[in-house]
Amino acid sequence: MPSRSAAVAAAVAVAEEHGVRVAEPEVLHDSFSLRILLRPAPIVARVPTTTALGRPRPADALEREMAVVSFLRAAGAPVVPPSDLLPAGPHVRDGIAVSFWAHVRHDPARVVTPGEAGRMLAELHAALRGFPGELPYLGPVLDEPARLLDLLAGAGPELVGAGELARLREAHAALRERLDGTAGLQAVHGDAHPGNLLATPAGLLWNDFEECMAAPVAWDLAVLLRTTRLDGRAAVRAYGADPGDPALRAFVAARGLQGALWVLARALRFPERAGEARAVLETWLRDPSGMTR
Incomplete structure (x- = not known):
């Protein structure tokens, strides 16, 4: 690093x-x-x-x-x-x-509405269906968290206790099994929350595709559903999907786990953010379903 x-x-x-x-x-x-x-x-x-x-x-x-x-x-x-x-x-x-x-000028104070976020994600997915390249299957969801778990094993109990790490590992293994062989794959954004929509003079532009992958569109919907920046349920409805669809549950749980692990990893680089990371971990421990933020 x-x-x-x-x-x-x-x-x-x-x-x-x-x-x-x-x-x-x-x-x-x-x-x-x-x-x-x-x-x-x-x-x-x-x-x-x-x-x-x-x-x-x-x-x-x-x-x-x-x-x-x-x-x-x-x-x-x-x-x-x-x-x-x-x-x-x-x-x-x-x-x-x-x-x-x-470099595009943008207004960070501009609030993206649920309708805008949902409709723009639907349009993005339609465009991405034509992407001809190869992308890893749920790589940022399944492979990267495994590496973070190994990294966090050496972080010390002040950040992640041994029992907590064991629970994180168990949850990751269970989600890997649940998501193995998922159908309906296409290219997706990977981190499709409204913070990655920039309000520019040319309109809203999608940004930050570092986590693009091959996945069901349900992954991006789970990301949108979990956001705290707007009403995620309304945004998913604007996309044209049902936020209560049971098919989203595994992806919501996987997003919750992924997010907790990355926040913990960030605290290794920014020790002053360890308290924030602990709070995120404790929220996850209380509700590994990913529905609680």
């Missing part, structure tokens, strides 16, 4: 090698990945940081994201595009993966 300074240095070095002058790199966001505005160029570099903990080859996820977004862009779907001012990547510099995206 790269440090912030190393990630910024790698992004700047790759950009400058391709003729982009970077006078003042600005970190826009640093949580699960690092996003850096390469001022004065309208380019945002994305570097996996926390997510690198669960991905042995972070560049592979960036490559899949780039393929899916490039396909959607060519199809006219509303997405934040890769940068056209240099090769968008992904690139690997000193073991650090970097991709480059167009």
Whole structure:
């Protein structure tokens, strides 16, 4: 997992090698990945940081994201595009993966309505049905949590106790069995909550496809159903699905477990967020169904 300074240095070095002058790199966001505005160029570099903990080859996820977004862009779907001012990547510099995206002005205070979120997800899924590439089957749901569980085994009881870790492992094994061989696969966003819809002058644009995968659309619906940013049940209805459909339950539970594990992993990088991570874990322990946030 790269440090912030190393990630910024790698992004700047790759950009400058391709003729982009970077006078003042600005970190826009640093949580699960690092996003850096390469001022004065309208380019945002994305570097996996926390997510690198669960991905042995972070560049592979960036490559899949780039393929899916490039396909959607060519199809006219509303997405934040890769940068056209240099090769968008992904690139690997000193073991650090970097991709480059167009910087789009957006209003973070703009509230996405349930109707907008549901309808836009339905339209996105319709476009993604034509994606011709290969994507891992539920990789971010089944494979990455397994790596995070192994990582958290060495975190210490202050973050995750032995009994708690055992419960997390048991839940993951049970969900793997429930989800094995699921039918109705297609390319999906993977992290389709309204925080990944940017309100821009050109309208709402989908962003952050790092977790794109082959899955039933029920996975993205479970993500939307669990969001705290809006009424998830209303958004799923606007999509055209039943939020009470029993077929969603396993995916809602899997999303709840996935989210808890990533928040715990983030606390390894940001120890000051351990209290928040413990609160998320305790919520999951009380209700592993994923319905409680």
